[in-house]
Amino acid sequence: MNFTRRETMAVSGAALVASVLPIKLMASTTDLISGITGGTEASGDGISLTAPEIAENGNTVPISIDAPGAVAITVLAAGNPTPGVAKFNFGAGSGSQSCTTRIRLAGTQDVIAVAEMADGSFSAAHQTVKVTIGGCGG
Amino acid sequence: MAKGVKPRVKVPKTAAAGETITIKTLISHKMETGRRKDGDGNVIPRSIINRFTCAFNGKNVVDVNMEPAISVNPYFQFEATVPEAGEFVFTWYDDDGSVYEKKKSIKIA
Secondary structure, eight states: OOOOHHHHHHHHHHHHHHHHOHHHHSOOHHHHHHHHHTTOOOBSTTOEEEOOSEEEETTOEEEEEEOTTEEEEEEEETTSSSOEEEEEEEOTTEEEEEEEEEEOOSSSEEEEEEEEETTSOEEEEEEEEEEEEOOSOO | OOTTOEEEEEOOSEEOTTEEEEEEEEEEOOOBOSOOBOTTSOBOOOBOEEEEEEEETTEEEEEEEEOTTBOSSOEEEEEEEESSSEEEEEEEEETTSOEEEEEEEEEEO
């Protein structure tokens, strides 16, 4: 890719703004969780989220979630341009309420999993993943 | 239809009745996020698989809604119970309306 001087200035300018304002741009973890639960308090029990502490490549970050007794699990990435990642709905044929997949992370951020239990309560877990190279292009 | 889409699924050939088995699925897909730009600065339009479902003998096992934050070549690993012999049906839904389907049958050992 060839950059003209003008493009280079624009990119570095944008990078400067982004480095000054990461906190403001990043939706807060608790806000995102309450957005899923509809304001109900989410407990930390009954759900486990496994993600690497350091991901060298933000394009494929392996994560697994395990929430026994959940009917649905929503995965969010707080620092991505769009926080939604995936929603898993478990049906009658599922052997366990767990799933492993690979996600994209734009930078170092919190990965959040919110499980909706069969009785209507919610459980949430989050983990910070350090990303060396972001994976959302742009 | 996106080019080069190939679903791959790993299901054991046999299981004991009532056993919980692990299923692995992978589908080759570029999962364009809609945020990247080409060399001329034009945004490359979003093109992803937005939903994946797995059903066993018509019973839903898992149903996943996917956003652009799912990696290239979406991979899923999950567990299913096998009460009787039957067939797993895996379905992927593309943004462009294409539907990719794969079936795997399992016997009771």
